[in-house]
Amino acid sequence: MSVARPIGRRKPPDYAQCTLFRWPRARNGLLDKGTTGVNMERRRLIILGGGFAGLHALRELAEVEELSITLVDGRETSLVKPSLPEVAFSGKSVDHARFPLAEAVRRAGARFIHASARKIDPGAHHVELEGGETLTYDYLLITAGAKKDYDAIPGYREHGYSLCDDREAPRLAARVAELREGPIVIGSARSEWGSRIDVPRLAAPCEGPIGEAMFMLDHELRRRGIRDRTTLRVFSPGEIFFEDVGAAVHDALGPLIVEREIEVHVDRTLVALHGGEVEFEDGERWPSALTLVIPPYVGSPLIQASAGLGDERGFIPTDHAMRHLDYPEIFAAGDGTALAMPKLGHIAIHQADIAAAALRKELTGRGEIPPFEPEIFCIMNRGGSQATMILSDVLFGGKTDRAVSNPLVHAMKWGFDSYYFHTRGHLPPEMAQDLLLRILRS
Numbered sequence: 001m002s003v004a005r006p007i008g009r010r011k012p013p014d015y016a017q018c019t020l021f022r023w024p025r026a027r028n029g030l031l032d033k034g035t036t037g038v039n040m041e042r043r044r045l046i047i048l049g050g051g052f053a054g055l056h057a058l059r060e061l062a063e064v065e066e067l068s069i070t071l072v073d074g075r076e077t078s079l080v081k082p083s084l085p086e087v088a089f090s091g092k093s094v095d096h097a098r099f100p101l102a103e104a105v106r107r108a109g110a111r112f113i114h115a116s117a118r119k120i121d122p123g124a125h126h127v128e129l130e131g132g133e134t135l136t137y138d139y140l141l142i143t144a145g146a147k148k149d150y151d152a153i154p155g156y157r158e159h160g161y162s163l164c165d166d167r168e169a170p171r172l173a174a175r176v177a178e179l180r181e182g183p184i185v186i187g188s189a190r191s192e193w194g195s196r197i198d199v200p201r202l203a204a205p206c207e208g209p210i211g212e213a214m215f216m217l218d219h220e221l222r223r224r225g226i227r228d229r230t231t232l233r234v235f236s237p238g239e240i241f242f243e244d245v246g247a248a249v250h251d252a253l254g255p256l257i258v259e260r261e262i263e264v265h266v267d268r269t270l271v272a273l274h275g276g277e278v279e280f281e282d283g284e285r286w287p288s289a290l291t292l293v294i295p296p297y298v299g300s301p302l303i304q305a306s307a308g309l310g311d312e313r314g315f316i317p318t319d320h321a322m323r324h325l326d327y328p329e330i331f332a333a334g335d336g337t338a339l340a341m342p343k344l345g346h347i348a349i350h351q352a353d354i355a356a357a358a359l360r361k362e363l364t365g366r367g368e369i370p371p372f373e374p375e376i377f378c379i380m381n382r383g384g385s386q387a388t389m390i391l392s393d394v395l396f397g398g399k400t401d402r403a404v405s406n407p408l409v410h411a412m413k414w415g416f417d418s419y420y421f422h423t424r425g426h427l428p429p430e431m432a433q434d435l436l437l438r439i440l441r442s
Contacts, residue, residue: 042068043138043363046127047110048117048302050078050101052345053334053352054143055108055425060356062108066363070135071105072127074116078104078425079166081345083417085209085381087169089216094170096421104424117144120306122327139329141355142309142316146205146297146335146343153189153295155273161292163209175290176217180226182289185278186214187235189270191296194311196325197318197338200395203238205297205335206342208390210234211242211253211380213292218260219383232261233286235268235278244342244376246394246401253388253403297343300336311338320372322355331355339372346377349427375400379413387413 043066047054050073058071077098086092105112113135119128120140127135148164150156161175162168188204204210214234221227234241241264242250257264269281270293278286298304299314308326311317315338317325322337324330333351335343340351350372357369375393382388387410392401419428 042066044136045069045139045141045359046135046137047071047141047143048127049073049143049145049334049336050075050105050112051143051145051334051348052081053348054141055104056349056427057141057143057333057352057356058105058108058110059426060353061360062110064360064363067139067359069108069110070113071101071110072113072115072117072129072135073101074114074130075101076114077101077166080417080421082379082413083421084163084166084169085212085216086417087166088163088172088213089176089220089383091173094166097169098166099421099424107424117302118305120302120309122306122309122324122330125329137329139331139359141359142303142330142332142336143334143348143352144300144302144336146315147300148295149298150295152298153270153273153293156293156295159273159275159291161290162295163213163292164294172292176220179221179230179290181229183231183233183287184217184290184292185233185235185286185288186210186217186292187268187270188237188294189296190237191298192313193341194313194315194317194338196311197315199339199341200244202243202342204236204243204294204342206244206344207236207238207242207294208344208378208380209294210236211388212382214262215256215260215380215382215386217292217383218262219386223384230289231263233263233265235270235280236264236266237269239266241266244395245390245392245403248401249390249392249403252405256382256388256405297335303336320354321358321369322351322372323358331359339374341374342376344376344378347374350374379409379416381410381413385410 045067047058050071061067078101080097083097087094087097102112115129115131117127118130125137161172163172188207188210190203191205193201214232218232221230271281272279273291276287278288278291299310303310303316304314316332316336317338318332322331322333333355334348340347354370354372357367361367361369374396377391380388385407388403388405389409390403394401416428
């Protein structure tokens with residue numbers, strides 16, 4: 001496996017000393033914060049996307065008086081993605097995995113526009129919407145995510161299932177409910193990444209959902225008393241399964257996989273799905289009564305339609321302050337950035353924190369920009385009352401690599417998902433999160 005130089009421990013540049021990133025004293029009729037004795041007009045920030053990163057950045061910036069914020073999203077609802085495996089395997093209603101965006105944005109004191117952005121013109125500072133309307137910005141924060149490219153897998157629409165969104169997860173749940181016997185195949189298609197940003201090149205965008213799928217499906221089939229009529233085979237395009245964590249996490253998960261009688265195969269590149277079969281690049285074919293796949297990720301169609309904003313795969317190149325390398329008034333956070341590797345909610349929130357802090361400091365002169373120090377932090381639901389919490393930064397040059405499995409971890413995941421859903425996108429109190437991370441790092 002080829003891994004680029006780690007990115008997590010480098011000190012971010014001091015943008016206050018870099019003239020390239022200083023806002024002009026007068027631009028689009030707006031005066032610089034440094035001008036005294038003048039009432040400054042509020043600057044227009046557009047946030048594209050109302051997922052984890054977009055809502056978190058919105059709330060971090062809601063009290064910045066210098067900003068007038070508009071959030072744009074083609075969806076009416078925000079998706080609680082960590083709940084999707086429970087929709088697929090545990091009977092959770094999909095309505096409990098999403099909540100209205102307009103209400104959440106309004107409560108944060110911002111304007112919500114329910115429309116899809118079609119194109120960005122960074123030179124003119126314009127966002128063009130699908131209906132033809134054009135919005136003008138002074139700052140732009142892109143949190144539109146990445147595209148799950150199901151159609152890149154021949155045969156997926158006819159023969160494949162997934163759990164990556166609120167359309168696919170209920171569809172998978174219906175198929176699991178009718179399953180009675182036969183071989184089951186679960187795995188990730190290979191993703192390709194751009195070359196402009198120096199990040200680890202993972203074969204799969206994130207294999208955490210694969211882990212949840214195989215454990216939760218195993219639990220559900222045992223609960224129904226039909227596990228002995230099935231086989232569970234998992235494939236990974238990487239040289240190792242869970243390539244974004246270290247040896248200690250592998251050692252903790254390995255016995256659980258063996259205990260559940262799950263076969264894991266690596267170096268398997270998916271080519272196509274057929275009726276009753278899964279085809280790989282080496283010519284091998286596996287029989288399958290149910291095939292669950294995480295599709296390849298590509299950049300958002302919005303970025304691909306906006307010349308100069310994305311790399312060759314459509315992901316947004318940024319520095320460690322989450323500022324676009326070529327357009328200093330544009331920031332980005334979440335799966336759609338080239339720096340987000342793997343594609344993980346915890347990293348999206350971390351990037352949103354950084355982007356919000358960088359913008360706040362530029363406008364107000366207050367606060368510090370956190371260093372970009374990504375880490376893998378997730379809770380893998382394993383069915384019933386069991387779950388595994390993972391914290392690892394070895395992919396980025398660190399030394400932390402831990403996995404904890406017990407019912408308390410499952411309760412914590414339930415608590416996080418419920419809190420985020422019922423508060424309409426608020427994260428649990430920082431004190432609780434900080435305490436948990438200190439325990440895991442100790």
